[in-house]
Amino acid sequence: MNALRPPKYERSYTYRMSALRIGIAGLGTVGAGVVRLLAENAELIATRAGVPITVTAVSARQRARDRGVDLAGPHWHEDALALAADPDVDVVVELIGGSEGIARQLIERSIAAGKHVVTANKALLAVHGSALADAAEYAGVTLAFEGAVAGGIPVIKVLREGLAGNRISRVAGILNGTCNYILTVMRTEGKEFGEVLAEAQALGYAEADPSFDIDGIDAAHKLAILAALAFGRQVDFAAVHVEGIRAINALDISFAEELGYRIKLLGIAQETAAGVEMRVHPAMVPKAALLASVDGVYNAVLAQGDFVGSVFLQGRGAGAGPTASAVIADLIDIARGTRIPVWGAAARQLSARPALPISAHRGAYFLRLMVVDQPGVLADVTAILRDHGVSLESMLQHGRKPGEAVPIVLVTHETTEAAMGKAIAGIAKLDAVLERPALIRIEPS
Amino acid sequence: MNALRPPKYERSYTYRMSALRIGIAGLGTVGAGVVRLLAENAELIATRAGVPITVTAVSARQRARDRGVDLAGPHWHEDALALAADPDVDVVVELIGGSEGIARQLIERSIAAGKHVVTANKALLAVHGSALADAAEYAGVTLAFEGAVAGGIPVIKVLREGLAGNRISRVAGILNGTCNYILTVMRTEGKEFGEVLAEAQALGYAEADPSFDIDGIDAAHKLAILAALAFGRQVDFAAVHVEGIRAINALDISFAEELGYRIKLLGIAQETAAGVEMRVHPAMVPKAALLASVDGVYNAVLAQGDFVGSVFLQGRGAGAGPTASAVIADLIDIARGTRIPVWGAAARQLSARPALPISAHRGAYFLRLMVVDQPGVLADVTAILRDHGVSLESMLQHGRKPGEAVPIVLVTHETTEAAMGKAIAGIAKLDAVLERPALIRIEPS
Numbered sequence: 109m110n111a112l113r114p115p116k117y118e119r120s121y122t123y124r125m126s127a128l129r130i131g132i133a134g135l136g137t138v139g140a141g142v143v144r145l146l147a148e149n150a151e152l153i154a155t156r157a158g159v160p161i162t163v164t165a166v167s168a169r170q171r172a173r174d175r176g177v178d179l180a181g182p183h184w185h186e187d188a189l190a191l192a193a194d195p196d197v198d199v200v201v202e203l204i205g206g207s208e209g210i211a212r213q214l215i216e217r218s219i220a221a222g223k224h225v226v227t228a229n230k231a232l233l234a235v236h237g238s239a240l241a242d243a244a245e246y247a248g249v250t251l252a253f254e255g256a257v258a259g260g261i262p263v264i265k266v267l268r269e270g271l272a273g274n275r276i277s278r279v280a281g282i283l284n285g286t287c288n289y290i291l292t293v294m295r296t297e298g299k300e301f302g303e304v305l306a307e308a309q310a311l312g313y314a315e316a317d318p319s320f321d322i323d324g325i326d327a328a329h330k331l332a333i334l335a336a337l338a339f340g341r342q343v344d345f346a347a348v349h350v351e352g353i354r355a356i357n358a359l360d361i362s363f364a365e366e367l368g369y370r371i372k373l374l375g376i377a378q379e380t381a382a383g384v385e386m387r388v389h390p391a392m393v394p395k396a397a398l399l400a401s402v403d404g405v406y407n408a409v410l411a412q413g414d415f416v417g418s419v420f421l422q423g424r425g426a427g428a429g430p431t432a433s434a435v436i437a438d439l440i441d442i443a444r445g446t447r448i449p450v451w452g453a454a455a456r457q458l459s460a461r462p463a464l465p466i467s468a469h470r471g472a473y474f475l476r477l478m479v480v481d482q483p484g485v486l487a488d489v490t491a492i493l494r495d496h497g498v499s500l501e502s503m504l505q506h507g508r509k510p511g512e513a514v515p516i517v518l519v520t521h522e523t524t525e526a527a528m529g530k531a532i533a534g535i536a537k538l539d540a541v542l543e544r545p546a547l548i549r550i551e552p553s
Numbered sequence: 554m555n556a557l558r559p560p561k562y563e564r565s566y567t568y569r570m571s572a573l574r575i576g577i578a579g580l581g582t583v584g585a586g587v588v589r590l591l592a593e594n595a596e597l598i599a600t601r602a603g604v605p606i607t608v609t610a611v612s613a614r615q616r617a618r619d620r621g622v623d624l625a626g627p628h629w630h631e632d633a634l635a636l637a638a639d640p641d642v643d644v645v646v647e648l649i650g651g652s653e654g655i656a657r658q659l660i661e662r663s664i665a666a667g668k669h670v671v672t673a674n675k676a677l678l679a680v681h682g683s684a685l686a687d688a689a690e691y692a693g694v695t696l697a698f699e700g701a702v703a704g705g706i707p708v709i710k711v712l713r714e715g716l717a718g719n720r721i722s723r724v725a726g727i728l729n730g731t732c733n734y735i736l737t738v739m740r741t742e743g744k745e746f747g748e749v750l751a752e753a754q755a756l757g758y759a760e761a762d763p764s765f766d767i768d769g770i771d772a773a774h775k776l777a778i779l780a781a782l783a784f785g786r787q788v789d790f791a792a793v794h795v796e797g798i799r800a801i802n803a804l805d806i807s808f809a810e811e812l813g814y815r816i817k818l819l820g821i822a823q824e825t826a827a828g829v830e831m832r833v834h835p836a837m838v839p840k841a842a843l844l845a846s847v848d849g850v851y852n853a854v855l856a857q858g859d860f861v862g863s864v865f866l867q868g869r870g871a872g873a874g875p876t877a878s879a880v881i882a883d884l885i886d887i888a889r890g891t892r893i894p895v896w897g898a899a900a901r902q903l904s905a906r907p908a909l910p911i912s913a914h915r916g917a918y919f920l921r922l923m924v925v926d927q928p929g930v931l932a933d934v935t936a937i938l939r940d941h942g943v944s945l946e947s948m949l950q951h952g953r954k955p956g957e958a959v960p961i962v963l964v965t966h967e968t969t970e971a972a973m974g975k976a977i978a979g980i981a982k983l984d985a986v987l988e989r990p991a992l993i994r995i996e997p998s
Contacts, residue, residue, distance in 0.1 A: 145718055145860050155785060155898045156717045254715070260861035262715025269891075270699070270707025272601045273590055273881030340600060398867070401846070415590050416705035416868065416878035422843070423864040433861035436718025446714075446891045453600045 125198075127160045128443040130226075131182075131191040133214055134203035135168035138228060138255070140175040141428030142201065142435050147178065153436065157443035161436075164196045192217035199224040199442055201435060207231035219243045219251065226438040228255030228431055234329035237336065237343035241450035251450045252438035257330040258283060258407040260430025261423040262437060267337040267411060268452040274413025276338040278378045280551065283330040283388075285405035285425045286314050286321040287353050287373040291390075292403040295361050295370070301354065313405065323352035324373065324388040331375030335386050336451050338377055338411065340459050343451065344386070347463035351389035360476055360546055363504065363517050364392050367474070370400040374551060383462040385469060391551045392474050399553065410553065418553075469525040472501065472550040475518045477535065478543040481509050485540040486516065492538075496531040498523045513542050519550070570643075572605045573888040575671075576627075576636040578659055579648035580613035583673060583700070585620040586873030587646065587880050592623065598881065602888035606881075609641045637662035644669040644887055646880060652676035664688045664696065671883040673700030673876055679774035682781065682788035686895035696895045697883035702775040703728060703852040705875025706868040707882060712782040712856060713897040719858025721783040723823045725996065728775040728833075730850035730870045731759045731766040732798050732818040736835075737848045740806050740815070746799065758850065768797035769818065769833040776820030780831045781896050783822055783856065785904050788896065789831070792908035796834035805921055805991055808949065808962050809837050812919070815845040819996060828907040830914060836996045837919050844998065855998065863998075914970040917946065917995040920963045922980065923988045926954050930985040931961065937983075941976040943968045958987050964995070 132139050146153065146161055154160040166179060167188040185191055188210050191200050200218040202225060204211040211229055218225050220243065227233070233240070233253050244251040254264045258281065267276070282288050286308065293304045305322065308314035320326050328348040336343035353373050364371050369392035378385040393400045398420045402408040407425025412418055424430040451458060479485045486503075493500065504517040520528070532545050577584050591598065591606055599605040611624060612633040630636055633655050636645050645663040647670060649656040656677055663670050665688065672678070678685070678698050689696040699709045703726065712721070727733050731753065738749045750767065753759035765771050773793040781788035798818050809816050814837035823830040838845045843865045847853040852870025857863055869875040896903060924930045931948075938945065949962040965973070977990050 141860070149718060149720055149859070152720055152785070153718060155902045158894075158899070260716075260858075261864060262711050265710060265715045266707050269886060270710045270882050271705075271878065272885045273594060273598060273878050275594055275597055340597070413705075413878060414594070415586070415874040415881075417875060419706060419866070419868040421864070421866055424862045429860040430862060433716065433718050433858060436860075437715050440717045441714060444891075444893055446889075446893070448889055448891070449603075454603070457600045 125159055127162045128157065128198055128439060129162055129164040129196055130199045130201050130439060131165035131167070131194055131197035132163060132201045132203060133167045133188040133191055134205065135166060135175055136203065137428045138431045138435070139168065139203040140177050141432035142203070143177040143179070145432040145436055153440065157440045159443055161439050161443060165191055165194050167191055188214050189217060192221050192223065197223060199226060199439060201439070202227040202229060205229055205231070207235040212236060215240060216243065219247050219249055222247055222249060224250040224252070224442050226252045226435055226442070228253065228435060230256040230326070230329040230333060234332040234343060234345040237333070237450070242455050244450055245455055250442055250447055252441065253333070254438050255431045255434035257333050258409060259423065259425040259427065260433045261407060261409065261421050261425070262434065263334065263409045263421055264337065265437070266419070266421060267334065268448060271411060271413050271416055271419065272452065274416050276379070276411055276413050278376070278412040279334050279338045279409060280374055280376045280399060280553070281331070281334065281409035282372055282399060282402050282407055283375045283425070284321055284327040284373060285407060286318065287327070288402065289313050289405050290322070291353060291356065291371055291373065294356070294358060295365070298358055298362070300358050301356060322354060324350045327373060327375045328388045331377060331386060331388055334375070334409070335377035335384065339379060339384055339461065340451065340453050341384065341461060342458050344463055347386055349387040349389070349466040353390055355546065356390050359515060360548065363476060364474070366504065367392070367502070367519065368395050369393060369550070370395055371548065372399060372402070374399065376551065379461070380464065382468060383464040385464050387466060387469070389549060391549050393551050393553070397553045467526045467529065470522055472522050473520045473528050474548040474550055475520065475532070476546040477516045477541055478513050479516055480540045480542065481512055481514045482540060485538070488538055488540070489516070489518070489535055492534040493518070493520070493531050496527045498527055498531050570604055572607045573602065573643055573884065574607055574609040574641055575644045575646050575884060576610035576612070576639055576642035577608060577646045577648060578612045578633040578636055579650065580611060580620055581648065582873045583876045583880070584613065584648040585622050586877035587648070588622040588624070590877040590881055598885065602885045604888055606884050606888060610636055610639050612636055633659050634662060637666050637668065642668060644671060644884060647672040647674060650674055650676070652680040657681060660685060661688065664692050664694055667692055667694060669695040669697070669887050671697045671880055671887070673698065673880060675701040675771070675774040675778060679777040679788060679790040682778065682895070687900050689895055690900055695887055695892055697886065698778070699883050700876045700879035702778050703854060704868065704870040704872065705878045706852060706854065706866050706870065707879065708779065708854045708866055709782060710882070711864070711866060712779065713893060716856060716858050716861055716864065717897065719861050721824070721856055721858050723821070723857040724779050724783045724854060725819055725821045725844060725998070726776070726779065726854035727817055727844060727847050727852055728820045728870070729766050729772040729818060730852060731763065732772070733847065734758050734850050735767070736798060736801065736816055736818065739801070739803060740810070743803055743807070745803050746801060767799060769795045772818060772820045773833045776822060776831060776833055779820070779854070780822035780829065784824060784829055784906065785896065785898050786829065786906060787903050789908055792831055794832040794834070794911040798835055800991065801835050804960060805993065808921060809919070811949065812947070812964065813840050814838060814995070815840055816993065817844060819844065821996065824906070825909065827913060828909045830909050832911060832914070834994060836994050838996050838998070842998045912971045912974065914994070915967055917967050918965045918973050919993040919995055920965065920977070921991040922961045922986055923958050924961055925985045925987065926957055926959045927985060930983070933983055933985070934961070934963070934980055937979040938963070938965070938976050941972045943972055943976050
């Protein structure tokens with residue numbers, strides 16, 4: 109007897125169902141993209157999935173709006189929550205967004221009703237992912253979310269399946285295209301943050317209210333998801349240290365270039381002897397590092413496994429096409445019968461390793477001060493660093509302007525965040541130090 | 554009734570089996586790596602797979618050899634074929650290699666005996682992959698081969714699952730680490746092919762008989778597999794046009810640099826209106842292209858999908874750790890119950906689009922001639938190109954040495970391989986042309 113022998117393909121796909129019937133909640137850019145992809149590649153998808161994937165129901169706010177796709181066939185529900193109860197829907201595709209409200213209710217009810225759920229909702233997964241995974245496990249349904257992180261790059265699948273034999277020690281990614289676009293243009297055009305943000309807003313690359321992106325929250329949602337998958341741990345958004353890019357200026361970008369670095373907003377999840385670090389912040393990356401060359405609206409993820417070594421993935425991180433591609437991949441997985449626990453392992457088997465506060469971080473730092481150019485300033489600054497055990501790798505100062513404000517850049521050897529924090533508090537109190545010191549963490553890759 | 558509802562995780566994994574029992578044939582570098590990975594990450598793998606993965610049987614040529622791993626537990630079969638009949642083996646892991654002989658027999662018998670098969674054998678998959686897929690489909694077992702292409706990079710999974718919603722138009726990859734290492738060292742150290750090959754052999758980066766790698770055959774096996782997955786087509790190694798890197802010299806590498814290109818051995822599968830192109834050859838890639846920056850023994854794959862856009866993957870393409878990582882990913886998939894047709898669709902649904910001969914290729918070309926530096930040579934050469942409808946984008950000649958041999962480089966606009974072939978035949982016959990012209994295809998990315 110071979111306990112593992114699966115049902116034959118023919119039997120399992122063709123006979124068990126004649127189509128995978130989906131209901132889509134939310135027909136914005138991504139929702140319309142999903143409908144369009146399913147229509148344009150219908151034959152190819154049916155071939156790969158083993159059965160056709162058909163949209164039997166939809167729900168969105170404005171029924172009359174022209175979305176450029178044919179919506180004559182599916183049943184229209186005024187109330188998105190009705191999708192959870194629609195007997196003609198096998199899978200609910202939630203593309204409404206937001207960590208609370210309708211999106212959350214719809215997913216909870218769909219799972220409870222025994223329907224599979226596919227979503228691109230990173231906020232919801234980051235905040236309520238554990239409870240939703242428990243519910244999905246209990247109900248025996250799939251909760252899939254490839255579209256939630258890095259758009260079309262299949263990073264969820266790569267971490268949860270492709271690298272599943274590895275102990276992952278670190279995942280670092282460029283996870284927010286808006287921030288990466290702004291930082292890229294600041295560097296290539298030498299402009300300041302505010303100016304580039306305004307241009308990005310005019311071009312539609314940044315939202316009217318951009319804080320979700322530029323304050324790092326969107327990247328932190330995604331990082332929380334990647335960390336949960338990489339380390340087999342409950343998703344833990346509250347434990348992610350988050351800093352955005354508002355404080356980055358043209359001066360520090362040009363110093364970075366001079367020192368051989370690029371400034372990128374990175375999401376980093378790292379396992380150390382003490383626990384798990386999860387942080388989103390601007391970082392200096394050596395120019396030769398793979399992540400340093402990812403420009404514009406591209407996203408990328410670098411994962412480090414104990415047997416596989418480094419694996420690097422790059423692609424378009426947002427937009428209708430890439431995100432629809434990810435949603436369809438999840439739907440094809442479901443049609444093919446693939447069933448994998450939400451966070452890569454059964455809930456009771458997830459790791460209990462502690463999340464570490466940012467104060468536990470160890471690394472090198474870029475420190476830029478604006479000081480009055482007068483004798484003794486550097487001696488005072490370096491004395492404070494020495495008193496906190498921080499040693500310097502290099503120092504940069506251009507020209508001299510006695511009595512005027514000049515920037516001084518200090519690059520430290522590896523030290524602790526706690527020591528740096530205390531040293532900076534001391535440095536900021538010096539009379540000759542004019543502004544709040546700029547501190548940017550340096551990442552090796 | 555919900556026809557799609559899967560069995561609950563607990564029920565399907567824990568109750569149906571207590572372990573996934575594997576038999577390994579071949580205990581070379583990769584086989585020993587698989588044993589070591591399963592031992593070192595046993596707990597993590599059991600958590601992710603839902604059950605422990607245990608090695609119950611092995612077979613290799615020299616039983617006494619110390620492989621640095623504990624082999625006291627598994628049953629030792631003198632005859633690898635006995636693994637196919639071992640009732641304590643659920644999955645046969647074939648790591649013997651070779652497209653014929655024991656490896657092929659073992660896989661055929663294992664499938665016929667209802668066992669799943671995991672292999673890293675690209676030659677066997679490329680040559681007999683269609684027949685083996687038919688057999689696996691009939692028997693209802695999985696035939697998995699993530700380790701066969703690009704080592705630890707999960708490119709099989711990405712193409713077959715992660716990008717499954719897309720019509721893939723092109724896959725281009727650096728698929729052979731030996732060739733990429735040799736070309737990288739030739740460029741960075743300015744050395745000739747023979748010298749670098751000898752060094753690579755001394756360092757163990759190239760085999761004593763290197764022809765399998767440097768003549769492009771290994772890359773062609775891998776490309777045939779990627780093409781089958783990307784286009785949902787029968788694997789078709791015989792239709793792959795193959796050229797290796799023996800003819801690449803330091804002169805052309807330095808001309809490439811000057812023109813803004815890097816020379817890489819690429820495997821390219823491309824869909825055109827007429828059919829499918831599959832080719833492995835040295836190519837000039839713009840320095841800014843992602844594939845141009847992949848140096849040394851790294852592998853990389855760039856896939857282009859209609860909705861996802863470009864997705865780029867890079868990682869270590871060979872070695873015990875990366876290949877073992879891929880083999881374990883396949884085993885975890887099997888333990889989790891994932892069952893996907895070998896080539897991404899049922900055999901009867903694979904595409905019948907024709908494979909195109911290299912003469913149908915359209916592209917730009919780098920052409921380097923060694924000519925006697927005398928009046929009228931260039932006029933003769935350009936007249937022949939014009940007569941075959943080939944127009945030039947640029948021309949390079951350094952200095953003048955009247956009466957001596959000098960290189961002339963011509964870069965064409967897009968034209969057809971057939972036209973280039975005829976033009977070169979004519980050019981080679983000119984008295985002033987001293988050697989066989991060097992022709993290198995230019996790829997846009």
